[in-house]
Amino acid sequence: MISFNSNATLHGLQLHRIHLTPVRAANPFARSGFLGFPVLQSLFHSVQSGGSLSSTFMDVAKVAVTRAATHDSVAIRAEDKSYSFAHLVSSAWSISNLLHAKFSKTTEDGGKSENALGQVIDVNRFLNGARVGIVAKPSAEFVAGLLGTWLSGGVAVPLALSYPEAELLHVMNDSDVTMILSTPEHQELMKNVAAKCSAHFSLIPAVTSNSSEAGSHEHSENGVTDVISKLMGKFVDSKSSEGDDPALILYTSGTTGKPKGVVHTHRGIISQVQILTEAWEYTPSDQFLHCLPLHHVHGLFNALLAPLYAGSGVEFLPKFSVRGVWQRWRESYPREGSKSKDAITLFTGVPTMYTRLLQGYDAMDPDMKASSAFAANKLRLMMCGSSALPYPVMKQWEEITGHRLLERYGMTEFVMALANPLHGNRKGGTVGKPLPRLEVKIITEEESEKDGPAIGELCVRSPSLFKEYWKQPKVTAESFIDGGFFKTGDTVTVDDDGYYIILGRTNADIMKVGGYKLSALDIEAVLLEHEDILEVCVLGLPDKDYGEIVCAIVVPQEHAKKRAEKELKPVMTLEEFQSWAKKRLAPYKIPTKLILWDSLPRNAMGKVNKKEVKKLLVD
Numbered sequence: 001m002i003s004f005n006s007n008a009t010l011h012g013l014q015l016h017r018i019h020l021t022p023v024r025a026a027n028p029f030a031r032s033g034f035l036g037f038p039v040l041q042s043l044f045h046s047v048q049s050g051g052s053l054s055s056t057f058m059d060v061a062k063v064a065v066t067r068a069a070t071h072d073s074v075a076i077r078a079e080d081k082s083y084s085f086a087h088l089v090s091s092a093w094s095i096s097n098l099l100h101a102k103f104s105k106t107t108e109d110g111g112k113s114e115n116a117l118g119q120v121i122d123v124n125r126f127l128n129g130a131r132v133g134i135v136a137k138p139s140a141e142f143v144a145g146l147l148g149t150w151l152s153g154g155v156a157v158p159l160a161l162s163y164p165e166a167e168l169l170h171v172m173n174d175s176d177v178t179m180i181l182s183t184p185e186h187q188e189l190m191k192n193v194a195a196k197c198s199a200h201f202s203l204i205p206a207v208t209s210n211s212s213e214a215g216s217h218e219h220s221e222n223g224v225t226d227v228i229s230k231l232m233g234k235f236v237d238s239k240s241s242e243g244d245d246p247a248l249i250l251y252t253s254g255t256t257g258k259p260k261g262v263v264h265t266h267r268g269i270i271s272q273v274q275i276l277t278e279a280w281e282y283t284p285s286d287q288f289l290h291c292l293p294l295h296h297v298h299g300l301f302n303a304l305l306a307p308l309y310a311g312s313g314v315e316f317l318p319k320f321s322v323r324g325v326w327q328r329w330r331e332s333y334p335r336e337g338s339k340s341k342d343a344i345t346l347f348t349g350v351p352t353m354y355t356r357l358l359q360g361y362d363a364m365d366p367d368m369k370a371s372s373a374f375a376a377n378k379l380r381l382m383m384c385g386s387s388a389l390p391y392p393v394m395k396q397w398e399e400i401t402g403h404r405l406l407e408r409y410g411m412t413e414f415v416m417a418l419a420n421p422l423h424g425n426r427k428g429g430t431v432g433k434p435l436p437r438l439e440v441k442i443i444t445e446e447e448s449e450k451d452g453p454a455i456g457e458l459c460v461r462s463p464s465l466f467k468e469y470w471k472q473p474k475v476t477a478e479s480f481i482d483g484g485f486f487k488t489g490d491t492v493t494v495d496d497d498g499y500y501i502i503l504g505r506t507n508a509d510i511m512k513v514g515g516y517k518l519s520a521l522d523i524e525a526v527l528l529e530h531e532d533i534l535e536v537c538v539l540g541l542p543d544k545d546y547g548e549i550v551c552a553i554v555v556p557q558e559h560a561k562k563r564a565e566k567e568l569k570p571v572m573t574l575e576e577f578q579s580w581a582k583k584r585l586a587p588y589k590i591p592t593k594l595i596l597w598d599s600l601p602r603n604a605m606g607k608v609n610k611k612e613v614k615k616l617l618v619d
């Protein structure tokens with residue numbers, strides 16, 4: 001067994017912390033271990049860095065929200081509207097009122113509430129850990145729904161928009177949601193689902209945008225004071241909620257079994273957003289272009305909560321569009337020396353997004369190519385993760401945009417753990433080293449310890465580790481080893497420079513072929529170098545002689561399909577494919593079965609569920 005510790009520097013965060021000490025002392029949010037606090041804190045950060053350090057929470061909050069109301073601090077942009085932090089906080093407050101009206105009645109002493117279960121509880125935590133399902137596209141309403149749930153002592157369960165009704169019902173029933181918050185476009189379906197799982201349903205009130213008249217009125221100086229006083233009143237007298245209280249349940253995609261509810265605490269969330277802010281130096285001058293779903297950690301933490309915590313703006317493209325992304329970058333940096341006011345500085349995506357962006361680029365005329373590549377180059381940072389980034393994609397992206405994508409590794413259970421550096425060598429085919437305050441170790445099998453690099457299961461210990469699998473104490477207990485390390489189920493190795501290489505999910509990507517243990521990801525990376533292959537999925541199929549055989553499902557490039565049509569020949573034969581692979585792969589790694597498909601069945605995060613595909617092929 002070998003273990004590694006992260007020793008990354010902390011200077012960025014220390015500055016931030018020292019700066020905020022006077023505010024935290026007087027701030028009731030600080031005691032509550034509540035993400036609403038860091039969101040407000042990020043406003044204070046920008047106020048203080050402007051030079052006017054105020055001494056009390058009320059002073060700082062007033063200045064901060066007034067600034068936000070004068071458009072200085074845009075938190076969210078979506079569909080040509082912008083929303084300040086003040087708008088989000090004010091909407092969260094309205095949602096909390098709405099939930100309060102539904103779920104509690106104030107007791108005679110006025111300081112306590114009785115919730116729907118007849119429990120007498122503190123007015124500010126009336127939901128008492130009840131689950132609130134949030135079904136909304138990436139929008140200001142989604143963020144307000146999340147904050148409103150936390151303001152009320154609830155546990156947010158963000159749900160996929162793409163789930164069919166049966167899957168939605170599974171998740172809602174499993175997490176025992178008390179309430180579903182949604183938006184008009186999903187009203188019909190969600191009302192139906194709510195009725196079937198005996199939950200209440202409510203629409204999230206539209207968040208007021210900066211441009212609307214109601215918004216400017218609401219956040220006039222008196223309005224601001226009013227919102228702040230209400231929030232203060234709500235928190236000053238509240239008993240602090242413990243940071244270890246559940247805040248969020250995210251459901252896994254189920255690539256390794258039935259979807260499990262992963263419970264994150266307030267403290268874990270705050271730790272994670274601080275770790276990411278520090279590692280990638282998110283600041284209030286950053287603008288994130290966000291095109292990921294919000295029920296997975298990549299879209300929720302890396303591209304929303306951490307940037308909001310850091311005071312960065314987040315612009316939602318509700319649905320990923322190749323044209324939309326390139327266009328937004330070109331608008332940000334129209335020509336040399338010019339940068340738009342809201343220029344995008346940060347982007348993150350899954351590998352298939354970069355593949356599609358490259359296809360879109362190839363289809364552009366030369367002028368458009370030049371302006372697109374120029375604009376992309378101007379962003380501060382581009383990141384990739386959620387599944388393995390194929391080396392050819394990374395290389396081509398760098399040739400065009402000048403950006404070496406920062407690849408990182410994460411999982412629903414601990415959010416992010418390993419990452420290539422912001423400054424320093426980003427190594428293709430690796431996911432870098434442990435993030436600050438993260439510890440990892442590899443549990444090796446006896447025989448692999450003798451020679452060569454350690455290969456085994458990656459285990460992670462982190463302040464951002466989840467608390468438990470919802471209602472699954474046995475599975476939770478089995479997922480940890482001594483000392484609180486979480487067993488990821490991923491097989492990894494580490495190179496001579498300490499960079500980690502993900503070989504894949506032990507039970508889906510690691511194939512046992514005639515005594516060899518092979519990584520499907522390793523073989524996929526090589527096959528993607530074939531000029532006729534657009535996408536590939538490698539998996540092991542059962543075989544009575546070898547245990548498993550290597551099967552490759554290939555999606556051909558358009559040009560290969562057109563050529564095949566013209567020549568009235570198959571796009572690729574197994575013989576041609578194998579003779580190409582022979583020069584690049586050891587004989588036992590060469591696929592012995594080739595299947596050609598038009599596309600691969602990918603989930604919202606661009607992942608192929610290999611277990612499902614295997615079932616299709618074997619049954």
Ligand SMILES: Nc1ncnc2c1ncn2[C@@H]1O[C@H](COP(=O)(O)OP(=O)(O)OP(=O)(O)O)[C@@H](O)[C@H]1O
Nearest residue numbers: 252253254255256386387388408409410411412502
């Ligand atoms: N950069 C990366 N390279 C290779 N694999 C990655 C990378 N980032 C994430 N992964 C894979 O994604 C997994 C985490 O994804 P997630 O938490 O969404 O689980 P899932 O596989 O989709 O679902 P389930 O937990 O139900 O199996 C990791 O365990 C790892 O296998």
